[in-house]
Amino acid sequence: MNPPIDRRRFLASAAVSGATIVGASALGALDPAAAFADPTPSLDPAIDTAAFAEGRVTQIKGSALEVAGSSGDQYILQITNGTSIWKVHPTTIDAIEVGDGLYARGVDMPDGTIAPDAVWVNIVNLHCTISAIGRDRIQLDHNNNALVGNVLTGTTTASYLGGAQTPDLSGLKIGQAVQVLGAWRPADDSVDIVTLWAGH
Amino acid sequence: MACSTTYLWRGETTWFCCGPAWGPCGSAGGGACGGCRSDSNHAAWPNASAACWDVTRPDLCGENMPRRGCGFVLRVRHQCTNAVVCPAIRDCGPRTQSFCGELTCCNGVCRSNRILDLTPKAFSAIGSLSAGKLPVWIYN
Numbered sequence: 001m002n003p004p005i006d007r008r009r010f011l012a013s014a015a016v017s018g019a020t021i022v023g024a025s026a027l028g029a030l031d032p033a034a035a036f037a038d039p040t041p042s043l044d045p046a047i048d049t050a051a052f053a054e055g056r057v058t059q060i061k062g063s064a065l066e067v068a069g070s071s072g073d074q075y076i077l078q079i080t081n082g083t084s085i086w087k088v089h090p091t092t093i094d095a096i097e098v099g100d101g102l103y104a105r106g107v108d109m110p111d112g113t114i115a116p117d118a119v120w121v122n123i124v125n126l127h128c129t130i131s132a133i134g135r136d137r138i139q140l141d142h143n144n145n146a147l148v149g150n151v152l153t154g155t156t157t158a159s160y161l162g163g164a165q166t167p168d169l170s171g172l173k174i175g176q177a178v179q180v181l182g183a184w185r186p187a188d189d190s191v192d193i194v195t196l197w198a199g200h
Numbered sequence: 201m202a203c204s205t206t207y208l209w210r211g212e213t214t215w216f217c218c219g220p221a222w223g224p225c226g227s228a229g230g231g232a233c234g235g236c237r238s239d240s241n242h243a244a245w246p247n248a249s250a251a252c253w254d255v256t257r258p259d260l261c262g263e264n265m266p267r268r269g270c271g272f273v274l275r276v277r278h279q280c281t282n283a284v285v286c287p288a289i290r291d292c293g294p295r296t297q298s299f300c301g302e303l304t305c306c307n308g309v310c311r312s313n314r315i316l317d318l319t320p321k322a323f324s325a326i327g328s329l330s331a332g333k334l335p336v337w338i339y340n
Binding site: 053 | 215216227297298300303312321333
């Protein structure tokens, strides 16, 4: 259970003090969803209080991730013991590799770095159409581009029109619209399917 | 008037990528309005234009939300945490008709039908990207 401390204040103090205990979470959970369970300050529309970064990892130095933004921006993410990391499932900085893509949300630090409360590595959420179904992979059409979706035993689940998540993929059909939440594999440009929402 | 507290609609929001991007998102483009970016507070609305409506067809799910065009700023509130973000409409979507009847719930209260798409920056301001979709109330 999370101790009753403010997550954003904790992140800032952890980053300033250099208390980067990689692989453990003093806030009690590595699941990014936990980052949003704490009280969140209401965001004034005129003031964007949350720092955000996206791009690909170019270098990993200890607990610092150097990230090249897709628009040319450069970011340094200082991972702290309050950072939740997702890569297919909740994980640690050890799972992050150079070349991975990511989105990160956190707190701007005075030195120009970002102390993230959540980092989502290689995460994608794609609207696709099923073009073929195999035992361990599903062929998808995304924006008229072919995309291979890898079925991960024990991980991949489907939801049929808002029903409960199930590992049973037998209800999928060719031509069906699906939303695929998963993790991109930079090595072969495929996607590991975590959750698949089946539509009409 | 925009991003005020006047009720507009409620339902599910998902998230999508647009603009400069990595991986499969690289093919997404800048959205129907142009200038859509994953690292900005942007959104897609099913009734951003008449042409947009013809694609998304939310009416087939019983959702007849009003027209809100490119650049209009919405106020989006997570149904349970009350976290708020104010994204500007930069794209057409989601394709509501493909997921009629779908539910997303929190604290035992559910919202139905996909009526909004948020960029990663906007979605992550009110929830976790790994959740995929959230129940929200929308104001204008």
